[in-house]
Amino acid sequence: MAAAARILVASNRGPLTYSLDGDGTLRSRRGGGGLVSGLSAVGSDGSVWVCSALTDGDRAAVRSGAAEPGVRMLDIDPDVHAAAYNGIANSVLWFVHHMLYQTPREPVFDAEFRRRWAAYEAYNRAFADALAQEAGQGASVLVQDYHLALVPGMLRALRPDLRIGHFSHTPWAPVDYFRLLPDDVAEQLLRGMLGADRLGFLTHRWADAFTACCTALAGGTGGTAIGVHGLGADAEFLRARSREADVEERIAALREQVGAARDGTARRTIVRVDRTELSKNIVRGLLAYRELLERRPEWRGRVVHVAFAYPSRQDLAVYREYTAEVARVAADINSTFGTPSWTPVVMHVKDDFARSLAAYRIADVALVNPIRDGMNLVAKEIPVVSDEGCALVLSREAGAYEELGADAVGVNPYDVSGTAEALHAALSMGAEERAGRNRGLVAAATALPPQQWFLEQLKALEAPGAS
Structure with a gap:
């Protein structure tokens, strides 16, 4: 059956999590936040949330086919997920954007880093493949955060018909600090994100830092639009x-x-x-x-x-x-x-x-x-x-x-x-x-509550000439 989702969200953590009782019974618990309330505002019919299976319960739900409609959990190899999530996203990208390194001693980009980077690429590729499979013609895809920075470019190559957005929930590093990354990795990250029609940031400061990195390392932002959406309290x-x-x-x-x-x-x-x-x-x-x-x-x-x-x-x-x-x-x-x-x-x-x-x-x-x-x-x-x-x-x-x-x-x-x-x-x-x-x-x-924050991005992405 052809994929028909018109609105898709992609994030490492999904809207619900599964746990296993002692007798093997699966139980689900739904989370909250702007993405959950925002997606509920547009309705579950025709929308899909692609996320990682993070727990044993999640993986059991995927393997038994028990996952809820509208949620596609990816059962990515645990070693690949660990290398991508802890080895790159949380130990490298988070540290770069938050400027946390003690630079006399770290970072060290060696053969082990390259192994983990390959896992990060594989992890992003799994999301891009799933989104390409689930998305209907011309659908809107909202990719979330530094875990999935390569997805827009990968997805663009697979499905040029899609409207692709990416939102960064972290700061963005200034040029000199971003250059701590190996040159090829820094450029790959920027070009991965520039595969999107539109990129969103929480503040003008972070948006300007990203633009400066693109100007210095990628020849500019090309046709990708940049927007600022300051998530507010509910x-x-x-x-x-x-x-x-x-x-x-x-x-x-x-x-x-x-x-x-x-x-x-x-x-x-x-x-x-x-x-x-x-x-x-x-x-x-x-x-x-x-x-x-x-x-x-x-x-x-x-x-x-x-x-x-x-x-x-x-x-x-x-x-x-x-x-x-x-x-x-x-x-x-x-x-x-x-x-x-x-x-x-x-x-x-x-x-x-x-x-x-x-x-x-x-x-x-x-x-x-x-x-x-x-x-x-x-x-x-x-x-x-x-x-x-x-x-x-x-x-x-x-x-x-x-x-x-x-x-x-x-x-x-x-x-x-x-x-x-x-x-x-x-x-x-x-x-x-x-x-x-x-x-x-x-x-x-309270100027931009979570549901409005999500819908504002979706509206901007779907607007004619948004890119």
Whole structure:
């Protein structure tokens, strides 16, 4: 039967995941986010989501033919997937775009890198082949992120009739840093993406960096259009979900952990919610809080740092080491400054969405200080959910700074002393100023909610003359 999908999405992770019960029963769980809500807005009839089978349950679903209609999971060889996903996407491309390398020692592009690069090519080829098979004549294809940077060019060669878009959810490296990559690989990545009719980025800064790389290394962007779509917070969902009973229970538990100051007044809260991803800069955030307590002793006993640091990519040694460092610094702060009635840092490492929303609601100050971030939705979500309106301390290296910077307290993420002073300024902010800033943050944060973000890209891709 001929393929007939008119709208296709491709991403490493799909809209649902399967698990196997002890008796072998398959169970599915659907995720959320902009792509899921966006694709639901155009209807499931005639749409297909192509993704990787990531779990044993996913692979069992594929092999048994149990996958849901409208979702095509690719059962890619686990060794190929690991080499492409961990060996290239997360250990090379992520590091380049977030500028994370310690360049005296890394990167090293040797024979092992070339083996992994071949796996990355094979992984992208599997997606391009599947999309070519599933797509109807003239269909629109929206490819997602750095995992699939080669797909547009590969798919263009297979199906020149398609409208192909690619969206980057990460920053894009400046030319000099992008040139760390081997010359042929850098050019291959750019030309792979330029196979698209249209490329989307989260901010003008990242779009301009990509264009500069193309100008320097690929002779320009050719006929590919470039667009900017700043993904916003889903305010309706967040506000409704944050009022549910399980969130209320966790608020009570957090307030008990935070406690009251010696004079009986409520302690102020500095909230951060992150994965222990290297780019999130959690350790420097903790060091800034430590310096706040050292240099501003008036805050001792009157403020608590509620820090959620959810482990990420623990199959990579550098991430395990970083996660351990986060825990060590937090424990040191509590050991140095804590008293029987005051725990300076309340840290949680088990991912719990309801507890994250509870922390959002009680936040007086949100700390978002990444070294580099494509957007950072937490910076947009906390002001939307905060009960009393919060002050936002925000890294100028977060993509969100482009939209939120006017109402945030901006920081250089490497400047620990500067961040400590920003925390003091945020904690000291008057109620009227804080409320005014919070209104500005919320307006900017909700300007392009997830469903509209997806539909805006689709409309731009399908517009006559979009390329």
